Amino acid sequence: MSFPIADWPDVPADLIAEVRDFIRIDHQADDAAIDAFLRSAASLCEDFTGQMLIARSVTDMLPARQVWQKLKRLPVQSISAVERVAADGNPSILAVEDYAVDIDSDGIGWIKLQHGDGGSRIRVAYSAGVAPDWGDLPAGLRQGIVRMAGYFYANRDGVDAGGPPSAVTALWRPYRRMRIG
Structure with missing residues (x-):
């Protein structure tokens, strides 16, 4: 990875x-x-x-789901943006109230959509790194x-x-x- x-x-x-x-x-x-x-x-x-090791910007593509999903890299420092990516590949920024995020004590980042509106994927931009x-x-x-x-x-x-x-x-x-x- x-x-x-x-x-x-x-x-x-x-x-x-x-x-x-x-x-x-x-x-x-x-x-x-x-x-x-x-x-x-x-x-x-x-x-x-x-x-x-060194904090860098990361982008994950995840299925658009209304369940908690883990981000792939550790340890997550911050989650900066969440976009819905339509089936045709066009992105649209989600409003903050359309999703929930969490970074647990182990540095694992989590995301959950609040509403399902037909998008096929989400793109999550975040920063991860030990130092x-x-x-x-x-x-x-x-x-x-x-x-x-x-x-x-x-x-x-x-x-x-x-x-x-x-x-x-x-x-x-x-x-x-x-x-x-």
């Missing part, structure tokens, strides 16, 4: 420097590669934890991403030293959200 790596927010220079320090290199010649490795590591972290930016990530997630990027750097020539470090999953496991069908 991860986003394409290109959709990630810019990686700050201090995070690239943190990886350089971790892998013990003192030049900046490989910063572009380290940036790509950080993005890949962050994407793996999102997949492992089941949560978006507003890279610097605000919890230390365990950030350190796991740095270690994973370091592992990718060390094994970039196809030589695998036995799989990713187990410390990475140990750092990420406390943040893991399991979703059951």
